[in-house]
Amino acid sequence: MSTAQETAGGELQPWAEVTPDAARRLLVAAVEAFAERGYHATTTRDIAGRAGMSPAALYIHYKTKEELLHRISRIGHEKALDILRTAGGRAGSPAERLADAVSSFVRWHAGGRTTARVVQYELDSLGADARAEIIALRRQVDAEVRAIIEDGVAAGDFDVPDVPGTTLAVLSLCIDVARWFNVDGPRTPEMVGDLYADLVLRMVGADRRKRSGADGQK
Amino acid sequence: MSTAQETAGGELQPWAEVTPDAARRLLVAAVEAFAERGYHATTTRDIAGRAGMSPAALYIHYKTKEELLHRISRIGHEKALDILRTAGGRAGSPAERLADAVSSFVRWHAGGRTTARVVQYELDSLGADARAEIIALRRQVDAEVRAIIEDGVAAGDFDVPDVPGTTLAVLSLCIDVARWFNVDGPRTPEMVGDLYADLVLRMVGADRRKRSGADGQK
């Protein structure tokens, strides 16, 4: 009970950077509550209660309820961007890099569905300034995926008539995993990641031989 | 001002079945408000105000705020199902029917983004009974798309290793259009519909000749 390595939902904690301990517990509680009920339907009393504290304790570590959402959203987007950059920057053919990027991005959305849901679907609840900051991060996410697709087109490996549109569709497909993925369902995050990597390679017209060789990593 | 054929957002009104007139005005106002701010962040005073009425007027036509969301969600899902059934039931090859279904489904999500947003993303705000009813409608939507894909596999036109997973991905891709589509953006609903029909045919492995012949309808 003292070492909180997992949430009640059972997912790994990427919140180690949040200190002190009480601030992290509040933030993790907020992620769970926002994911379950949505930002506006979550009360500060609920967040504090999940963290085992009184409602007033929240305001020692955060100025407002919105600051909690802002922090969650920024850290989450930075993590998502990091995942894509790592995959996109690795050696290998464009098809391998795209498959790697998609499968790890999808695994993050499925496995950390609680976090991903808040990050991807509560953006509108932020105020104008915070939203602008997050939108800038999203543009970097988009650029990362587009760069891989453009590499594949330039190398002649992909057949993509509309690169911006296809980039949008690929990201949309991955992000929406956070909406429908069910931890108790029949699919593991790894299975969805592999399935989606294959579907995306088909979308960009990577030929069959390249495709079957690219989705073999863990 | 008396004949309300369009909302403030400019989309066509599929709400003709809602009577009397005051009840429809309230429902249209609720759709706009829910789409802009979300269900929980919308107040009954806001809905009534948009419809040009006092807060109390809402409760003459609807028992609760939730009943409004329920009605919107049911009518919306029935419309979405109707679109898919029409496309899926037409004559033609599986590839043509799938392209037709996807492009019209996507056009509905993009063009009627206001409505589609509420229908697809406010499901969790419904109570248990209402949610169960809507989920049953969603299963019918899923079955409709899966049937077309199974037809294509049976006919040897499609190459789909995981039919349920691919069905899920195709629907997810279409539904998420309601989240990102921007009326002021560079793409019309028709353009997105055509792009997505092509991408989905690639996902199911319809061969190139069939693909280029299937997305030529309006």
Add this chain to the structure above:
DNA sequence: CCCGATACTGAGCGAGCGCTTAGCATGCCC
């Protein structure tokens, strides 16, 4: 010309919201 039904409004109730404040325990420096 009055009647009841219908559609609506103005005022406001009880509840719960985000957030504040006064005060209490703890631990560290001197």
Add this chain to the structure above:
DNA sequence: GGGCATGCTAAGCGCTCGCTCAGTATCGGG
């Protein structure tokens, strides 16, 4: 061991929420 940040709680403020209710304007039927 006294002084004082630090981190927390109990209580509650001001406000807005979903919703209610008594009262009013309108109108078709007898």
